[in-house]
Each structure stands twice: as C-alpha cells, then as structure tokens.
Amino acid sequence: MALERTHPGTSARTGVVWEVLSAGLAERSARTGSGELAVVDLGGGTGGFAVPLARLGHRVTVVDPSPDALAALERRAAEAGVSERVRAVQGDLGGVLDAVDAECADAVLCHGVLEVADDPAEGMSAAGRVLRPGGIASVLAANRDALVVARALGGNVAGALAALREPVRRRFTEDALVELVRQAGLAVASRHGVRLFADLVPSAEPDDPDLLALEVLTAGRPEFRALATQVHVLAARPE
Template identity: 35%
Template sequence: MHTSAQFDNKIALWKQEMELPWSKLKYKLVQSNLAKYLGQNQMRVLDAGGGNGLDSVPFAGQGHFVDLVDYSQEMLADARQRAAQVNAQARVATHLADVRDVSKLFPDLQFDLILCHNVLQYIDDVPTLMRAFSGLLKPDGIISVVSINRYSAPYHAAFLDGNFAEAGNLLNSHTSRTKIFDTNIVSYSADEISEIMNSFGMITEKDYGIRCLCDYWGDNERKSDPGVFEQIERLEFALTELHPYKLLARFFQIIARKV
C-alpha cells in the first residue's frame, strides 16, 4: 500500500492534470454511466479513497449525503472547500483514514451507493477490500469501481511515450508506473475485478470503457482545440459500452448491484 506522503507531494501536479479536457471527460463518462442505475431517492454515499471529492461532491450538491474517506489531509480539505462552493458542506463528512479501514469506520452503517474510483491500482489486497465493501453496501445497493485497465498499458507506453521496449514488457505484466505520483501501480482487467466482486455478492450489471480513443491520440495540442475535442467526446460516449472497443480503454468502470 502506498503512503499519504507520496500523494500529498504531488497534489498540485494532479490538480493541474484534472483541469485538462480529457481528465474532465473521464468524470463526465463515469457520471453518465452511473446515472443509468440510480433512482430518485435520497442516498447515503460512500466515496472510498475519494481524494478531493470530484466524484462524490456533485451527489451532495444534488441533496444526497456523502462520507468521503481518504488518507490525504490536503485532499480532504479541498473536498470540504468544494462542498462549500455548492452549499453542500452539511451533507459531506470527511474521514482521514486508510481506505482499507472502512469497515472499522462504519461498523453500524450501510450505504446505498459506494464509489471506488482510481483506488484499486494502489491496493495490495483487492479481495479483502471488496469483502469490506460488500458488508457496507445495502441489499440492492450500487457500487461503481473505476481503475486502470491493464490491457491499455502496452498501448499507452507505445503511443504516448514511444517506449516500445516497455510496451513489450507490459504485455505479460500487471505492474506499471504512474507519472504523476511517480510510483508503481497494479492494473487489472474488468473481468478480473468483476469476478472478485461477484464472489462477494456484488453482481455486475455492466462494465464500461472510459476513454477508449482519447489516450491513444497523443497530440495534446490538437486535443486542446475545443472543436476537435468535441468530436472526440462524441466518439467516447458512443464507444464507452461497445464491445470490443471498451476492452482497450484506458480505464474500466464496473457497475454492480448487491444481491
């Protein structure tokens, strides 16, 4: 498991990255996919490893209650500020803790929705975490998991970095390196994670590909052109649920329901 210091030291760089069009697109795709499975009732939402609340604060803005767990004090402070900007600070509770301790944090509470976005690549024991989530999810509750797709790693190395030797090494590896946080990460396929989730009673409704095309077109200057990116965005929304295109997306999203 990685330490909070590794993330705190890179937060400024991460925030810059989140302002880029393709980072914003990722959140738009994830939110659009998830919305298909949510009703109109008020929800209790757990954002596990939720950082500064980019995924969960919008739910608080819609009237839902959010518990956001992260081990970066700076990220949590940013989340509280973000909640205040949408007058939702009373509906966002932040918890400074390791995501692996979620069961201890909420021994008598269950959630309608759990978000686990961009966390698994930093976790040593995914089955144990999924077991904890299953215990915290209400019957018929929804969980959304987003993580780096391991099938994308060789393409990412080849197309974006021009590193063909590394692309070859990644063909049979689950481990790669993230530039922003400068640390090793472990990536999985959607099928691998779905199998684990299903074993704990969180049955996959559907899996999606997030950014099926954008990451493999490495011309950031052209991608920054609003007219060009509008065309990319339309394609991404069309591709997100289409097999086999979603299999090579940079990220996968799994939507599952507790039985």
C-alpha cells in the first residue's frame, strides 16, 4: 500500500507548521554549518513530518509507543527511499530519555502529543532535555479557545461556557502552552495559529493554494490565531 500523501508544506492543515519549522531548521543549519541535522520527532506517528524532513537530508528519529504507527513509518520511509535516515523507536514522551540520549538533537518535534501524554509538563521537560544547547523545539497542541468557538457554533452553548470556565483536559490556551514550554527551560521564538480557515471553511479542500495562503498570512496575527484549532510554538534551548 502506498503511504505517500500530500507534502505537509502544501496542505492548509500543516503548511504553517512546515514553513515555521523549515525556517528554524535552516537557521540552525546555518549556525552549525551542517545541512544534516539530528531531529527527534516525539509521537511522530506514521512519519507525516519525519519522512519529508529526511528527504531534506536530515536524520530523523521517531519515538512513538504505537508499533502499528512505527511499521507504517518504516514502509513510508522505504517508499521515499530514505530508510537510512529514519529511525523508528518505540517509546513515550515522558520516557523519551530511555529511548534517545540527552542533548542528542538539533530539533525536537512535539506535534499533537502533549494532548495524549499522561503528564504534559513532564513530557515537555523531557523533550527539552533531548535538545542540544541552541537546538529548536516545534510544539503543536490543540487550542482550548477553538473548542469554545466550535461548541458554540455547533449549538452547544453550555458546553462552550464550560470549556471557557474550567480547564479542559488535553487542550491548551496559547498562554498555557507557552508557559509549559518556558518551564521546560526553552525560550519562545514565535507563536502561530494553525488550521483556522482549514477547519472553519465548510468543505474546505486542504490542498487549495488560496486556503494555504490564507492560513500562512493570518497564522501569526493575534486577532486570527487566537481561534485556530491548534497552537504552534517554536522555541529554542538557550546556548
């Protein structure tokens, strides 16, 4: 079965993250003088980011507890001809230092995994320790505020109020996510909203280039990003 899907840089759902991450990696490459960076993708699943990053020439270790996801990742890497640059390791976010060495990575990806971790603060802290000084972290998590809007738009006004008043498990406000990242010893470089229009526009086509442009142009603007489905934070471990 062919696993190759849309490149994350051309989808309105992932284009913003790909763009911010690619720029961060290019900057890291310029600083280190190496085009081949060590990337650790925590909860990287089937390799939606890992394989394209390997195709750019980076060495990517995916740490994920799911044997099925790791098997799909290996097939996808083989189909893309990058098996030698992709390593699949079974493990979880909180125990990542049992799976990889501390300070082994130029970049850590933590996309859609803090929501499923038993202890997000412990997980984020472990992710930070995987980074070399100067390394970057790309952190993506579900936005609590988008849930408020989604529930209200769906007619569940009481649910929207509840989401606003009480902390919602597995969802983060932008400030809460930024605080988690800072508590892990990382310095926040940028914040973006992800999947605002891609999720709000009825029958949106993720590969529509206009939709992608709309996402990219609004993602960094506070008045738009507050309501996006996901919050993205790019951060760096101080040198």
